[in-house]
Amino acid sequence: MTPAQLLVKGAITHVQGSTTGGDAGVNVMGFRVGAGTDKTEVNATIYIVDSTTGQVKAQTKVVGKAGRKGLKLGYSGAGFGGDLAGFKKDNVGKATEDAVGQGVQFLEKQLEKIPWEGTVIKGGDKVMINRGSREGVSVGQVFSVGVC
Secondary structure, three states: OOOOOEEEEEEEEEEEOOOOOOEEEEEEOOEEEEEEEEEEEEEEEEEEEEOOOOOEEEEEEEEEEEEEEEEEEEEOEOOEOOEOOOOOOOHHHHHHHHHHHHHHHHHHHHHHHOOOOOOEEEEOOEEEEOOOHHHOOOOOOOOOOOOO
16 A cells, blocks of 8 residues: 555644633723733644554654743723734644654654664566665665565
8 A cells, every 4th residue: 555664643632722821901091001921732642653554653642832921012092092012923833833843753763763674576687675875775785585
């Protein structure tokens, strides 16, 4: 089905858009000064799967987190109003980026432990394998080949 030895599968299991949040402030003669905080979490599960057997070789759960604080200034009086500042970045996006970063670190550590497998084919008078310099194979290298 696929020439890949391993497949990476992931699932986002939970998104909490705001675990705190809320604003506080003071109005004085139409001017408003306030502040707010917000925290977000994104949970994901990541699997490394053997593509030929479907066996899960490794898995982990990650929790991406992001938080922010903001200052709000505003004026509302005589038909004029609005916020002049506020939160500028999406916390869910930041938390997702954090979770993905943790997942990539997990994959890098796991892949060092899982030996790669190659496919050997005979084409005429030549024998070829589907691995190259990217996997550390060089010209003149000798391999022990078994029959499955």
